[in-house]
Amino acid sequence: MRTIYFILRKEFTQLKRNRTMLPIIFIVPLVQLLVLVNAATLELKNISLTVCDYDLSPASRRLTSVFDASPFFNVHKYSFSTDEAISHIENSSSDMVLVIPRGFETKMVRENKAEVQMLFNAINGTVAGIGNAYANQIFIQTSKAYFMEFAGLTSGQLNTLNINAIPAFWYNPDMNYKVFMVPAILVILVTIIGMMLAAMNIVREKEMGTIEQINVTPIKKIHFIIGKLLPFWIVALVMLAFGLFVGKIVFDIPLQGSLVLLFANAAVYLLVMQGFGLLLSDTADTQQQAMFIAFFFLIIFILMGGIFTPIESMPLWAQWLNKLNPIAYFMKIIRMILLKGSTFTDIRTLFLSLSAYAAIVLTIAITKYRKVN
Template identity: 45%
Template sequence: MKVLGYILQKEFLQIFRDRSILAMMFAMPTIQLIIIPLAMNFDVKNIDVVVVDNDHSSLSQKFISKIGASGYFRYVNAEPSYREALRYIENGSADLVMEIPAGLERNLVREGLQKVSLSVDGINGTKAALGAAYLNAVIADFNKSLPLNSTGGTAQKNVQPVIDITSSNWFNPLAEYKYYIVPGVLVLLLTLIGGFISALNIVKEKESGTIEQINVSPVKKWEFIVGKLVPFWVIAMIVFSIGLAVTRLVYGISPQGNIGVLYLFAAVYLIALLGFGLLISTYSNNQLQAMFIAYFFMMIFMLMSGLFTSVESMPAWAKMIANLTPITHFIKVVRMIVLKGSGFADIRLEFFYMILFAIALNGWAIWNYRKTS
């Protein structure tokens, strides 16, 4: 243990010697955590709509006003024909074209039925689907408010029993995106900082030539790896604490569950992550090589972690890969503890998974470190 103490002292001195890197390790994730969630807004708003009103009745004007008042749509223009309105979609100036046919009010009064045409730009599939769904919801709400649907006409003769569905959002009542995305971004930034810095650690010793002196010293392999891991683990835990403070002060998000359970899981996760970075470092011969290898795996971790798309929606092979990455489990656990208030019993299985990751990755790094005596 005395040898390990000297190695830790040497590593901390080496880290604090480079003040610029140290400042970047603390400042970069803090600034990014403040900026990135503000830009990653998954709420689809300001959907551009072009209207073709062939009826020009009081009811059609009321219908158009209803859509504008919903807060999700923005009128680009009103065109006299569908052909002219379609040009806005073709040049990217509009997302939807809504055509109101002639005789809208007359057909609704006489027959209780009238079709409205919607043309949706499908290039951005998510925005198109949500925009069409929003507009259909507005039309359905407008249809319920029509006097002819409640006082008489054809619609009154064919009244059918209706089941009214009332829903409520648990853990995020207002369905605000920040409560879902901010914990995931915190985990992602912690992963990027810890993964890249640890991946460059041993390689830096190789490039400077000091690795040869360590190799001929009586330092054991596990002491060398642990000595490389602990300083960055301490720094990463501090960064994690700063990130939690930022989420509370900037976004008003504080953990609903036990903060001790959250730190316990984060501690084990960082051991696994830093072990993975050190494993990359043992395989790499220079820092450029280590950066490219780390970038390759970090991109996979980031895109398959469940931050942007649900893991449950992935194909079976992709779901298997996602479950083999530590970041997937950490994002899931952070959201459970921060938003749902889950306790240790709820994350017990994920915690044991993370312990296995930590043992496997660090054991592999120790085994792969070639030390000559």
């Protein structure tokens, strides 16, 4: 215990003096939260739209004006040639083309239905998919209003005409993307501190040669490892608290569930990542190597972990792969606890999986770590 105390005291002294590490720990998370949460959004606004209105009727103008008034669409060109409109997509000045055929209004009045054509630039599949959904909403609402005013149908008759789905978004009723992103950024934050900084700290001693001096002392391997990992475990948890505080103040993220439960999960999750960090420090001889290897794994772990894209919509093999991805577990847990107010019963399986994972990785890492060669 005394040995651990002396190592911890040394680590915190060095951490305090380190002029590159300290800003990384405190400023990076702030920047990440403030910039990334605002910038990395899947909400689409200002989809640029070219309208080909061949009908030029009150009904077609009305439809166009609804698109123009919507915050999601921006009618930037009118055209009388579908080919010309498509060329706007080809040169990327438009994301979408709306073609209203001749006889649109007549068909509306006579047959109570009419067709329009939508063409999307699907290079960015997200824009196409979400744009399509938004546009459909506009068609439903506009046609409904049109039938009520011009065809004289009552809303009762309308309901028999078409079934209108009104979505309700649970756990995030306003579809506030930031609420979804803040927990994800916090996961990345604690991961980088717990895994990468801890690994780099050990490798730094290798680089400077001081590890050799440590290895000739009677320090036990386990004491050294605890002394090296514990400081970053503590710092990561403090940063999680700090990040939650910033998230609450700046983005008003909901804190539905128990914070104690959240921190208990974070504590176990960090053990997994520290195990990986220790394995990494065993492999790498320089801080540069450690950083490259860490980035390689972190990028895969993070992008697969459901930060932007739901794991449920990934192909089956990817979902299986994610069973090995600790970030996926914690990403899910933190969102469940913060946004949904999940209790221990809800996340028990995830928590136990993480605990088993931590036990396995740490055991391998500690066994593999050698003072003697």
